[in-house]
Amino acid sequence: MKKCIVIGGGFAGLTAAAYLSNSGFKVELLEASPKLGGRAYSFKDSSTGSTIDNGQHIMMGCYYDTLKFIKLIGAEDNFLFQKRLEINFLTSDSKLIELKSFPLPYPFNLLFGLMNFKAISISNRIRFLKLFLKLPFINIEKLKELTVYDWLIKENQNEKIREAFWEILSVGALNTSIKKASALTFAIILKEIFLKGNKSATIILPKYGLSESYCESAASFIRKKNGIINLTEAVERMAISDGKIVEIETSKRKIDDFDFVISSVPFHAIKKIIPQLKYQKNFELSYSAILTVHIWLKENMLKEKFYGLINSPVHWLFNHDDHFTIVVSDANDLIEKTKEEIFEVIYSELEQFIKIKKSDILSYKIIKEKRATFIPSKEILFNRPKSITEFNNLFIAGDWTDTKLPSTIESAVKSGRVAAAQIINSLQ
Numbered sequence: 001m002k003k004c005i006v007i008g009g010g011f012a013g014l015t016a017a018a019y020l021s022n023s024g025f026k027v028e029l030l031e032a033s034p035k036l037g038g039r040a041y042s043f044k045d046s047s048t049g050s051t052i053d054n055g056q057h058i059m060m061g062c063y064y065d066t067l068k069f070i071k072l073i074g075a076e077d078n079f080l081f082q083k084r085l086e087i088n089f090l091t092s093d094s095k096l097i098e099l100k101s102f103p104l105p106y107p108f109n110l111l112f113g114l115m116n117f118k119a120i121s122i123s124n125r126i127r128f129l130k131l132f133l134k135l136p137f138i139n140i141e142k143l144k145e146l147t148v149y150d151w152l153i154k155e156n157q158n159e160k161i162r163e164a165f166w167e168i169l170s171v172g173a174l175n176t177s178i179k180k181a182s183a184l185t186f187a188i189i190l191k192e193i194f195l196k197g198n199k200s201a202t203i204i205l206p207k208y209g210l211s212e213s214y215c216e217s218a219a220s221f222i223r224k225k226n227g228i229i230n231l232t233e234a235v236e237r238m239a240i241s242d243g244k245i246v247e248i249e250t251s252k253r254k255i256d257d258f259d260f261v262i263s264s265v266p267f268h269a270i271k272k273i274i275p276q277l278k279y280q281k282n283f284e285l286s287y288s289a290i291l292t293v294h295i296w297l298k299e300n301m302l303k304e305k306f307y308g309l310i311n312s313p314v315h316w317l318f319n320h321d322d323h324f325t326i327v328v329s330d331a332n333d334l335i336e337k338t339k340e341e342i343f344e345v346i347y348s349e350l351e352q353f354i355k356i357k358k359s360d361i362l363s364y365k366i367i368k369e370k371r372a373t374f375i376p377s378k379e380i381l382f383n384r385p386k387s388i389t390e391f392n393n394l395f396i397a398g399d400w401t402d403t404k405l406p407s408t409i410e411s412a413v414k415s416g417r418v419a420a421a422q423i424i425n426s427l428q
């Protein structure tokens with residue numbers, strides 16, 4: 001039986017470990033922290049007793065690899081699947097505006113839904129729809145030198161349309177301002193969301209805390225297949241001989257009884273473990289923060305599961321019954337402020353958008369994720385490394401590797417599946 005060491009227990013590492021153990025490999029997963037999940041996990045908040053996520057995560061119907069992984073580990077029942085696209089937007093005068101697909105065959109369901117989106121005027125909706133109708137015919141290669149902003153201007157998407165729709169979608173998906181994000185990456189995800197059938201544009205949310213929703217199922221699947229998961233064991237370095245990894249040194253021991261290694265750690269971590277990798281010399285990533293604010297209120301007056309806020313620094317509000325979760329994407333500036341200053345910014349938005357008062361708030365918790373996602377700028381697009389490396393038993397995974405996708409769960413899961421497949425296929 002061939003043995004593979006998987007380094008890192010985020011979505012990418014768990015996926016690689018699940019596929020390999022399912023294919024009869026002996027898998028040992030090494031995770032530096034005391035928990036699985038990497039950048040997507042949950043924990044019990046000590047002051048309120050609620051289970052909260054380090055950051056609300058949303059998935060979409062076009063997360064094909066993620067959906068397959070969730071099915072493989074038997075976690076499908078832990079997620080809420082929309083039957084059709086439905087997003088409720090709020091305006092600063094607390095008006096509710098729906099974006100809802102129509103009960104019509106695809107693609108008319110989406111086109112009618114977009115045409116009925118009352119956050120923009122009829123004449124702007126026509127401009128907006130023109131871009132959607134062009135989407136299947138756009139040669140994305142031609143977008144590689146453009147930012148999302150450049151492209152939207154070129155396509156006559158004025159400020160009103162950008163604020164009411166494109167910015168929310170682009171900043172939500174790419175966690176980067178439209179002036180920095182690559183138009184090519186954005187066009188790839190627009191095609192995935194809107195051109196791949198009925199389900200692709202639907203939203204999928206975890207039913208429980210993230211750890212319960214997928215980490216526990218993944219861990220028990222891997223263990224059932226005789227895999228081993230070691231937490232609180234960081235890989236510190238790897239020894240190379242004859243073009244192969246021959247030894248892994250961790251914070252606890254040295255390991256040399258393996259055939260293959262998959263590293264699924266973030267880019268900033270892999271640089272330390274194996275600085276010899278060639279691609280690193282011309283490659284750098286910069287990061288965007290996400291700010292999450294959990295708020296407990298005396299009374300929950302909201303009906304919907306989540307809301308998008310139009311033209312606000314607060315992008316999304318999720319309703320968890322006992323608390324709300326506020327998501328601020330592209331938050332590099334805001335996270336530098338103190339917790340009190342951040343709370344004031346969030347509060348003044350909520351005061352306008354959902355008319356809450358300070359006296360309604362019981363408590364709040366702010367979570368700052370500085371390196372939440374890498375910035376998908378046009379500069380890094382064609383430089384991301386593939387899973388195969390110059391060392392013939394070392395493969396790399398992680399949302400930042402060359403999946404063509406932005407820094408998302410789907411990119412992480414795809415990278416883990418591809419790295420595992422390289423190993424499985426190499427033996428056939």
Ligand SMILES: Cc1cc2nc3c(=O)[nH]c(=O)nc-3n(C[C@H](O)[C@H](O)[C@H](O)COP(=O)(O)OP(=O)(O)OC[C@H]3O[C@@H](n4cnc5c(N)ncnc54)[C@H](O)[C@@H]3O)c2cc1C
Pocket residue numbers: 007008009010011012013030031032033036037038039040054055056057058059233234235236264265266269273290291292369371372373397398399400407408409410412
């Ligand atoms: C607040 C927030 C909100 C987000 N929202 C969304 C969303 O709504 N939708 C979406 O699709 N994506 C979202 N993302 C992005 C998503 O979480 C990531 O793309 C994904 O989790 C990355 O998974 P990964 O396995 O590639 O990396 P990671 O999750 O970073 O996992 C890497 C793992 O490697 C471990 N590690 C590091 N160094 C070592 C070492 N030396 N030895 C052993 N282990 C090591 C780390 O501890 C970590 O567990 C969000 C991210 C954040 C932070």
